Amino acid sequence: MQIEPVFTVPPRLVSLLAQHSGLGSSDPEVPVFSPSHTSVQVLADRINATGAYIENNGTEQWVGCPLRVHRRCADPMFSIANTIAYSEKMVFHGYNKPESRLPPENSFDLGQSSWITLGGSASDHQVVTEQIHFTLRAVREVLHLTGGLPDFYIISPFRRIKAALIETLGNLDNWEMGNSDYLPKTALTKWCRERIGTVHTFQGKEESTVLMVLGCDGETAGAAQWAASKPNLLNVALTRAKHRFFMIGDPVIWGGLPHFSVASEQDLPRITPEEFMRRIEIACEKENEG
Incomplete structure (x- = not known):
């Protein structure tokens, strides 16, 4: 749930590369592989059979084998981030301390x-x-x-x-x-x-x-x-x-x-x-x- 990277390759070039690689499709049921719309993280999640569905902005998002233990922040930063972005599924590394x-x-x-x-x-x-x-x-x-x-x-x-x-x-x-x-x-x-x-x-x-x-x-x-x-x-x-x-x-x-x-x-x-x-x-x- 980090900020998406800024991708500056022209859409026309992305479309040509997709067609050349056989990944271009107008079928809405076909997964999107375009880097203009999909991150490497999402692609990696998509092929991971082990994971969980997490609510993200009103939709269910598949997160493959998620990293759940958070070590950087004390409260309230951890608790707020856990609430707004991770459906309370993160675990604080010092939960017993x-x-x-x-x-x-x-x-x-x-x-x-x-x-x-x-x-x-x-x-x-x-x-x-x-x-x-x-x-x-x-x-x-x-x-x-x-x-x-x-x-x-x-x-x-x-x-x-x-x-x-x-x-x-x-x-x-x-x-x-x-x-x-x-x-x-x-x-x-x-x-x-x-x-x-x-x-x-x-x-x-x-x-x-x-x-x-x-x-x-x-x-x-x-x-x-x-x-x-x-x-x-x-x-x-x-x-x-x-x-x-x-x-x-x-x-x-x-x-x-x-x-x-x-x-x-x-x-x-x-x-x-x-x-x-x-x-x-x-x-x-x-x-x-x-």
Whole structure:
């Protein structure tokens, strides 16, 4: 239930290759082998006699010999992903060790994973300026209190939000330091390149803490509906985080959408931006004491 890969081979070439290999058919009963419509994973599942049917977006999907034991994420990321994408069929590797579902004691812990409620008007399609500036404020606070940039991933469903985040956080003028030696431009550029991106580009990666900037307002709610149309995008976003996951967005826009409603109701309590900033202060104090 990961995000499908982007396939860029022209459809005409795919059709010619299908005809040449004898796999082209207009019969709807014949399985589709076109890489434009079917992944290698689905083809492998199709020929596996051992497996299970799993409900996927309203249909039953055959999953061959599924890998069911999940090891990366603590709760609530594991439980939410299990609900929205895997029909509760995943098994947590530390099922008999409740402590294994919590961040390690020596981690930079911002408290319970939460939904940071922050809306606003979108500009440049899905970009909500208030969310971009809040993210800058949060990262800047960690730098000021600890002397280092945080080991966060900052992800979004949308490329325009990614671009806005990199433009804003990558601009030294926005850091209110007055001393470029404290945060060299090269170090900041490298951090932005490695730490900010879309959900698609971060698939396969993992980090202790992940912030997800949702964007969108009432005028661009269609983009939010697209992001929520399948469980895949939220599933991948959630499971990048090993220990803590924070969504930054307007629950009025996102809270009632498919899959996001589960995240809203299941172990992602809503907090204010100021509450999150207080958590940063507390975490940084503990970090400095340690």
